Amino acid sequence: xxxxxxxxxxxxxxxxxxxxxxxxxxxxxxxxxxxxxxxxxxxxxxxxxxxxxxxxxxxxxxxxxxxxxxxxxxxxxxxxxxxxxxxxxxxxxxxxxxxxxxxxxxxxxxxxxxxxxxxxxxxxxxxxxxxxxxxxxxxxxxxxxxxxxxxxxxxxxxxxxxxxxxxxxxxxxxxxxxxxxxxxxxxxxxxxxxxxxxxxxxxxxxxxxxxxxxxxxxxxxxxxxxxxxxxxxxxxxxxxxxxxxxxxxxxxxxxxxxxxxxxxxxxxxxxxxxxxxxxxxxxxxxxxxxxxxxxxxxxxxxxxxxxxxxxxxxxxxxxxxxxxxxxxxxxxxxxxxxxxxxxxxxxxxxxxxxxxxxxxxxxxxxxxxxxxxxxxxxxxxxxxxxxxxxxxxxxxxxxxxxxxxxxxxxxxxx
Amino acid sequence: xxxxxxxxxxxxxxxxxxxxxxxxxxxxxxxxxxxxxxxxxxxxxxxxxxxxxxxxxxxxxxxxxxxxxxxxxxxxxxxxxxxxxxxxxxxxxxxxxxxxxxxxxxxxxxxxxxxxxxxxxxxxxxxxxxxxxxxxxxxxxxxxxxxxxxxxxxxxxxxxxxxxxxxxxxxxxxxxxxxxxxxxxxxxxxxxxxxxxxxxxxxxxxxxxxxxxxxxxxxxxxxxxxxxxxxxxxxxxxxxxxxxxxxxxxxxxxxxxxxxxxxxxxxxxxxxxxxxxxxxxxxxxxxxxxxxxxxxxxxxxxxxxxxxxxxxxxxxxxxxxxxxxxxxxxxxxxxxxxxxxxxxxxxxxxxxxxxxxxxxxxxxxxxxxxxxxxxxxxxxxxxxxxxxxxxxxxxxxxxxxxxxxxxxxxxxxx
Numbered sequence: 001x002x003x004x005x006x007x008x009x010x011x012x013x014x015x016x017x018x019x020x021x022x023x024x025x026x027x028x029x030x031x032x033x034x035x036x037x038x039x040x041x042x043x044x045x046x047x048x049x050x051x052x053x054x055x056x057x058x059x060x061x062x063x064x065x066x067x068x069x070x071x072x073x074x075x076x077x078x079x080x081x082x083x084x085x086x087x088x089x090x091x092x093x094x095x096x097x098x099x100x101x102x103x104x105x106x107x108x109x110x111x112x113x114x115x116x117x118x119x120x121x122x123x124x125x126x127x128x129x130x131x132x133x134x135x136x137x138x139x140x141x142x143x144x145x146x147x148x149x150x151x152x153x154x155x156x157x158x159x160x161x162x163x164x165x166x167x168x169x170x171x172x173x174x175x176x177x178x179x180x181x182x183x184x185x186x187x188x189x190x191x192x193x194x195x196x197x198x199x200x201x202x203x204x205x206x207x208x209x210x211x212x213x214x215x216x217x218x219x220x221x222x223x224x225x226x227x228x229x230x231x232x233x234x235x236x237x238x239x240x241x242x243x244x245x246x247x248x249x250x251x252x253x254x255x256x257x258x259x260x261x262x263x264x265x266x267x268x269x270x271x272x273x274x275x276x277x278x279x280x281x282x283x284x285x286x287x288x289x290x291x292x293x294x295x296x297x298x299x300x301x302x303x304x305x306x307x308x309x310x311x312x313x314x315x316x317x318x319x320x321x322x323x324x325x326x327x328x329x330x331x332x333x334x335x336x337x338x339x340x341x342x343x344x345x346x347x348x349x350x351x352x353x354x355x356x357x358x359x360x361x362x363x364x365x366x367x368x369x370x371x372x373x374x375x376x377x378x379x380x381x382x383x384x385x386x387x388x389x390x391x392x393x394x395x396x397x398x399x400x401x402x403x404x405x406x407x408x409x410x411x412x413x414x
Numbered sequence: 415x416x417x418x419x420x421x422x423x424x425x426x427x428x429x430x431x432x433x434x435x436x437x438x439x440x441x442x443x444x445x446x447x448x449x450x451x452x453x454x455x456x457x458x459x460x461x462x463x464x465x466x467x468x469x470x471x472x473x474x475x476x477x478x479x480x481x482x483x484x485x486x487x488x489x490x491x492x493x494x495x496x497x498x499x500x501x502x503x504x505x506x507x508x509x510x511x512x513x514x515x516x517x518x519x520x521x522x523x524x525x526x527x528x529x530x531x532x533x534x535x536x537x538x539x540x541x542x543x544x545x546x547x548x549x550x551x552x553x554x555x556x557x558x559x560x561x562x563x564x565x566x567x568x569x570x571x572x573x574x575x576x577x578x579x580x581x582x583x584x585x586x587x588x589x590x591x592x593x594x595x596x597x598x599x600x601x602x603x604x605x606x607x608x609x610x611x612x613x614x615x616x617x618x619x620x621x622x623x624x625x626x627x628x629x630x631x632x633x634x635x636x637x638x639x640x641x642x643x644x645x646x647x648x649x650x651x652x653x654x655x656x657x658x659x660x661x662x663x664x665x666x667x668x669x670x671x672x673x674x675x676x677x678x679x680x681x682x683x684x685x686x687x688x689x690x691x692x693x694x695x696x697x698x699x700x701x702x703x704x705x706x707x708x709x710x711x712x713x714x715x716x717x718x719x720x721x722x723x724x725x726x727x728x729x730x731x732x733x734x735x736x737x738x739x740x741x742x743x744x745x746x747x748x749x750x751x752x753x754x755x756x757x758x759x760x761x762x763x764x765x766x767x768x769x770x771x772x773x774x775x776x777x778x779x780x781x782x783x784x785x786x787x788x789x790x791x792x793x794x795x796x797x798x799x800x801x802x803x804x805x806x807x808x809x810x811x812x813x814x815x816x817x818x819x820x821x822x823x824x825x826x827x828x
Contacts, residue, residue: 086684086686086689087684130686135688191642192638192639192641192642193638193639193641193642193643193644194642194643194644194647195642210641212641214687214688222793223793223795223796224606224607224792224793224794224795225606225607225768225769225794225795226674226676226678226699226701227606227607227624227626227674227699227701227767227768227769227770228605228606228607228608228609228767228768228769228792228794229606229607229608229674229768229792230607230608230674231663231666231667231673231674231675233608233792236663236676238659238677238678238680239659239660239663241656242655242656242657242659242660243656243660245652245653245655245656246653246656246657246660249645249650249653252645253645259645260640260641260643260644260645261645262640262650262688262690263652263691264640264652264682264685264686264687264688264689264690264691265682265685265686265687266652266680266682266685266691267685268678268679268680270500270501270502270795270796271678271679271680271681272500272544272678272679272795273628273678273679273697273699274549274628274676274678274699274769274795275500275678275795276676276678277677277678277680278796283687285640285641285687285688287640287641353641353642354639354641354642354643355639355641355642355688356641378638378642378643378647379636379637379638380638380639380642381637381638381639381684381686381688381689382637382692
């Protein structure tokens with residue numbers, strides 16, 4: 001099949017969509033369940049309905065648009081991603097997966113193609129996790145990882161409940177948020193890393209997702225005056241934290257071929273120029289495609305936290321707040337994506353994703369795979385996030401062909 | 415002279431005064447020019463006037479209470495400290511120096527003692543510098559270090575001007591804030607360090623104050639996603655900052671006998687668990703009694719900042735925001751304090767102050783010295799700050815005797 005999506009229509013929608021919550025520096029600010037997120041959802045539902053999709057909103061605000069297949073009894077092919085953003089995040093992250101799914105539907109509509117299976121396009125709630133933690137909440141609940149009441153009771157920094165905010169913006173739907181029978185799930189997303197750009201390829205065939213562990217950690221020392229307190233009598237929570245930052249860097253550099261480690265968040269108290277830091281709260285993020293490597297690194301970091309505390313005479317705290325095993329995507333579906341790229345003559349890189357995605361949870365429900373497109377300079381989660389438009393179109397075409405390959409399958413080959 | 419102050423009266427006033435802005439954890443929250451600071455000032459003025467002191471408020475809100483001497487033409491003996499606090503600071507810091515000065519006046523009043531010289535008690539504005547920087551602003555302006563308009567234009571984090579806030583609380587006085595003829599300045603203060611407690615002495619005879627330098631520094635790197643960004647492609651502003659925190663610790667440990675170094679404040683952006691830190695703003699505080707040692711340490715730290723930036727591929731910023739030379743107090747006045755302690759049979763330690771004090775600026779105007787009393791566990795600038803009451807009384811008595819020795823001098827021995 002040589003059919004391709006409409007670059008112009010997709011571009012027009014992409015630009016219009018990203019006027020919602022647009023920032024001065026070229027990004028978007030549409031955190032989960034914000035007013036801007038509501039306007040984005042409203043626009044999406046309007047476009048879904050205009051494309052003839054039957055819209056369903058579930059208890060967690062996940063939005064599904066369904067295009068019928070010849071056989072309504074067959075489990076659908078699901079495509080999608082998310083439309084919530086980081087605080088002052090980028091315009092591509094999540095958006096291209098959802099609008100790309102819609103574009104596929106429009107392309108099929110225009111061509112008058114009926115598929116054997118229904119096709120559904122989904123926008124998952126709260127993927128980013130910047131306002132409500134954990135991230136990937138909507139897809140996680142859908143996959144049975146979180147229950148609905150747990151999600152409703154989550155609060156943001158201002159104390160607003162997820163459930164109340166969902167109600168406020170009008171997206172607390174009636175459909176149950178729970179696993180259901182799906183033929184497969186396909187997600188188009190920006191890579192958020194440098195590999196495709198380095199390879200000079202427009203498309204990435206994603207074979208899986210790194211596992212990761214998150215720690216919330218802290219040191220509690222003593223807040224003495226920075227002048228009269230001799231060096232040998234200090235219990236400086238920031239010095240201990242710096243030891244751990246250095247250790248995480250060293251462990252990540254030597255603990256495994258693909259291991260990455262980051263201290264991303266540090267909060268110092270009292271945080272004054274002339275007071276020895278009494279308490280520092282910080283986070284550790286460790287990832288690898290090899291779960292054993294993550295486990296070994298986690299152990300090393302915990303030991304380093306204990307060592308740093310002992311050296312400095314401060315009290316350590318360390319809590320594992322998230323642990324997700326690495327996900328290997330379905331071999332056959334991965335090959336469907338690779339074949340789609342071959343059909344289109346698109347050179348591609350096979351890779352695994354360092355970032356978590358809704359696809360990580362969907363992989364527990366049904367055969368799952370992803371299509372990546374390059375991130376210029378590997379940059380993501382910032383307003384400077386950028387992907388060449390021809391790459392977005394190439395990725396959407398690969399998605400189209402993969403969806404068609406799955407949705408067109410005759411019912412009797414099941 | 416065997417006269418001593420009234421422990422009970424001083425204690426009663428100390429407790430009553432510290433009900434103003436009292437915190438649940440036993441400290442006080444009376445930052446400069448806050449409503450609580452106004453109430454503290456109002457109480458002080460009321461008590462000054464009740465003790466017969468003539469109150470003057472200058473352009474910067476410094477409050478002077480004057481007790482006449484036999485000879486009104488002689489420059490006065492000035493005693494005092496400050497009554498603004500850290501955010502959630504301690505009850506002793508500054509307060510004992512001002513209330514101690516008032517107690518001396520009450521003691522002289524009760525005994526019917528007339529001194530040759532006038533005695534003035536002062537409460538300096540904005541010593542702590544937590545709301546408006548720089549600290550020691552009132553005494554610094556009095557000493558000619560800052561001009562009045564500079565002080566008025568300082569703003570707090572909410573953008574409130576110092577001049578407007580001073581007006582708002584009713585303490586923008588008419589008296590010029592400028593150096594004038596003073597016989598000497600004596601300040602009683604808590605040590606804020608561990609030396610007196612370690613020596614088991616109630617009194618410290620302070621021979622001078624450390625010099626110090628403050629840097630505002632920053633690293634600017636790249637905010638990439640913590641998952642897909644390989645370790646070798648990171649420009650992590652927090653890793654560079656941690657290098658500097660470790661370097662400051664090492665330099666302080668080896669750069670001079672009394673050198674201390676602190677990174678007290680760190681602000682990370684975007685400060686998210688799964689984003690590589692793009693920018694970190696941090697501070698460096700270096701102190702020694704030897705200005706050359708401070709200078710050498712400052713140079714080393716600046717080099718380390720450059721090295722860390724080079725290693726991590728981030729852009730460094732470093733600005734010296736404060737540099738105060740060490741102050742050696744007047745030898746004769748220091749001996750007056752030591753003699754007063756001897757007279758009272760109080761064992762004392764001679765030491766220099768690691769913390770800056772209003773006395774540091776007054777030392778530029780007139781002969782200056784200080785009396786320290788111990789800080790339990792060396793703790794200060796926190797709600798847990800504590801000094802044994804008998805030590806406060808001992809220090810106030812030393813102050814009384816030193817003041818009397820200076821104020822009673824016959825005019826013709828000048």
